[in-house]
Amino acid sequence: MVEQTLVLIKPDGLSKSLTGNVLTRLSETKLEIVASRIVEVSKELAEQHYAMLKDKPFFPDLIKYLMGGFHKKKVMALVYYGDDAIAKIRKICGATNPEEADPVSIRGAYGRITTKGVYENVIHASTNPEEAEREIKLWFAPDEIIMDLYPVKTVKGTFEKKIWV
Ligand code: UDP
Numbered sequence: 412m413v414e415q416t417l418v419l420i421k422p423d424g425l426s427k428s429l430t431g432n433v434l435t436r437l438s439e440t441k442l443e444i445v446a447s448r449i450v451e452v453s454k455e456l457a458e459q460h461y462a463m464l465k466d467k468p469f470f471p472d473l474i475k476y477l478m479g480g481f482h483k484k485k486v487m488a489l490v491y492y493g494d495d496a497i498a499k500i501r502k503i504c505g506a507t508n509p510e511e512a513d514p515v516s517i518r519g520a521y522g523r524i525t526t527k528g529v530y531e532n533v534i535h536a537s538t539n540p541e542e543a544e545r546e547i548k549l550w551f552a553p554d555e556i557i558m559d560l561y562p563v564k565t566v567k568g569t570f571e572k573k574i575w576v
């Protein structure tokens with residue numbers, strides 16, 4: 412099935428200069444990049460992104476991690492598109508816990524668990540189509556993606572722009 416998925420290279424990945432390595436690994440999938448941007452992540456964006464984990468004990472540190480509180484304050488967000496995009500990307504990422512991840516996966520090769528217990532695992536990738544849709548709409552405006560992935564409507568102001576409907 413042709414799908415799209417959200418990838419984030421988290422602040423540890425950017426701070427450790429792993430951007431090229433991660434993108435090279437992801438290119439093994441032969442999927443297409445249809446959007447990318449570098450983002451300084453606000454508290455609101457981080458909390459919305461991880462909203463389903465808000466009751467977990469590690470949530471405050473996870474938000475600080477995504478906002479760059481432990482590293483540089485930037486995240487690289489990308490949308491990958493193509494056949495079985497979600498599963499193909501998740502496989503190369505490896506398991507959530509970097510100590511349990513396949514050593515040749517991105518998280519297995521580059522991730523770590525901090526002494527505070529945060530999984531600094533370099534990369535985020537959506538786990539299913541519903542999560543991908545929610546996350547892509549959270550991180551990107553329609554005009555920042557080179558394909559029409561989801562329905563949009565055009566709003567008229569000084570300039571016309573598209574917004575997610
Ligand atoms: N995480 C953590 N400790 C845990 C579980 C998760 O620090 O026990 C962090 C980790 O950075 C992970 C993120 O929270 O990537 C989101 O967790 P999720 O269960 O959604 O894992 P993922 O989808 O990233 O594999």
Ligand code: MG
Nearest residue numbers: 535536537538
């Ligand atoms: Mg997840």
